[in-house]
Amino acid sequence: MTTCNSSSLDLCVLQEPNVTEMLPDRYALVMPITLRVVLATVMIFMITIGFMGNAIVCLIVYQKPAMRSAINLLLATLAFSDIMLSLLCMPFTAVTVVSADWRFGGEFCRVSVMLYWFFVLEGVSILLIISVDRFLIIVQRQDKLTPHRAKVMIGASWMLSFFVSLPTVVGWTVVEVPTRPPQCVLGYSESMADRGYMVLLAVAVFFVPFSVMLYSYLCILNTVRRNTLRIHNHAESLCLNQVSKLGLTGLQRPPQVNVDMSFKTRAFTTILILFIGFSVCWMPHTVVSLLAVFSSSFYFSPTFYPVSVGALWLSYLKTVFNPIIYCWRIRKFREACLEFMPKTCRIFPRIPGRSRRRIRPSNIYMCGETQSAV
Template identity: 90%
Template sequence: MAWCNGSSPDACGLMEPNGTDPVLDDHSLMPVTLRVALAAVMIFMITIGFLGNAIVCLIVYQKPAMRSAINLLLATLAFSDIMLSLLCMPFTAITVVTVDWRFGGEFCRVSVMLYWFFVLEGVSILLIISVDRFLIIVQRQDKLTPHRAKVMIAASWALSFSVALPSVVGWTVVEVPTRAPQCVLGYSESLADRGYAVLLAVAVFFVPFGIMLYSYLCILNTVRRNALRIHNHADSLCLNQVSKLGLTGLQRPPQVNVDMSFKTRAFTTILILFIGFSVCWLPHTVVSLLAVFSRRFYFSASFYPISVGALWLSYLKTVFNPIIYCWRIRKFREACLEFMPKTCRIFPRVPGRSRRRIRPSNIYVCSEIQSAV
């Protein structure tokens, strides 16, 4: 059976040996006030996530100069977060308050498919961005053009849809909540169901996490070595100038200052996104696997509050990205001011500095005759 009603676990053979289901007792669920508070926070998250990510999409759509490869990827990541906020989070908020799925069994399967579909797409885009940073900084290869980015975006959508499809066509057990805050892959002893749960966990978290972790470790090592080379080269220039000018101990040699912040700022932003992805998705991945594999955990009284917390943390990522953009990216802050009504602006807009296009890989190269770009 591909779909089970959580209000009657005996229909799926999931009752406890003594014929009781402890999770159905309201006292074992979260307090009403806490559930209402979590739902209110989720509504606030939906608003912030939608507005912040919509600005990212509008920036790329309205300004042709902003349609670079990396910006197209960030816009796709923002769009997947928008869809997750609009098509999944509202139903979860209602279910958290009512502790009852009110949208039917068919939409239950659809909601599971949409959830994993948009999550997989967001993770795929973040993985592409991380690999692109690895190629630029470590391999010094800037090969991702806007055309290639569009091809990879289309491929990621197709792959994500293929992985999420089994949950909607009835190839795996989907559980209607009373024991979860939204429709989930419930406990099953079927090897096919467990294999699909492992596939989702591997595709959503473990493989992307491993690849991105390796990429960022290599990038950190490369940036550290380049920083040492630049500072060593600057010291050698300073010594050469001292020897040529014949400066005495009473005279101070000229200082050569090398600012590395502009070389690592873009990478640091992507690294923060990776850390946010890891923190938000590790708990949900573990809970999802335990729900399918562990009967004791799935039917325990603690499963509902734990699953609510893990799911809330996974949704937090949709709000996390726009906040990071606003904090780290000056162009994003300027675009926010442009979209903001003039009556709401506190400070007048200051003209920005002139911009020039450079190859991203060039700022990480340290040559023998040039210590800064």
């Protein structure tokens, strides 16, 4: 049964007879106050790490003109959307998880839903653009994404994300003040418009990006595998030619072939890890959101609250996941973190390392008697 009170900020609150009266006691049993405090504390830690890590990405691109390539502009935009999600959505969710009550008013409830989907859609759009760009470069061998085109696509993605998330704030969909979920969400509704909008969000946020990125990365992996085999075969043929020219007999062992492809695949592997993190963090939340709108038995069940808290916490984990991957995989990001970190906070002093020259791509085909490849 749906009850609407037009005098209360024009919000519709979904209720089921003989259920909402039992919610506080029921959820006190399902989610003890100790567990809720622990979850809120972890979320505060996630806000801190997510803000600091993503802020460093933005500062690197802003302060160093040499870093303003197309891919770095996209990564900075992704970091900025994660910062906004951490600052404008996660603190209110942490307070709601602890208090088990929404304390910020009905009008801001709609705004929070709009901001949540707005920044999530923007982050997913940037990941999708990066994946298609890697596909064009590696598979199609077309490097068409210039910094200017990247800026145009970034602006278009912001506009598209805004218009897709707009219906939640203008009152076109049913938004529930959280007596059941940990934040304002699109609750259970029998309206075809509400269900259709939830399907649109799920398709735009997860299913279409996941399908396109999965296809792109499968094609990239296949291309990298074929290129690696081709380079190995070419290096082996060069080595055999040198063996024949030197007049070595069959009793002598030919030199081993060792082709290092890490410099070609490391950047792609980093983006592939970001895709895996996106899939793991967003699949549970997408499924829970769809079930909440379509299934009354799930939405009004006592398991909905802990399941929704877990799915929401996992979706917010993505804001922390990206900076950790950057620090693990990108040397320049680690160096920038040390530069921005105060000297008094550094555990170990920074020791200048021995400079190493970049390996020329042509050296990969060099073959000698004792070392067949660089």
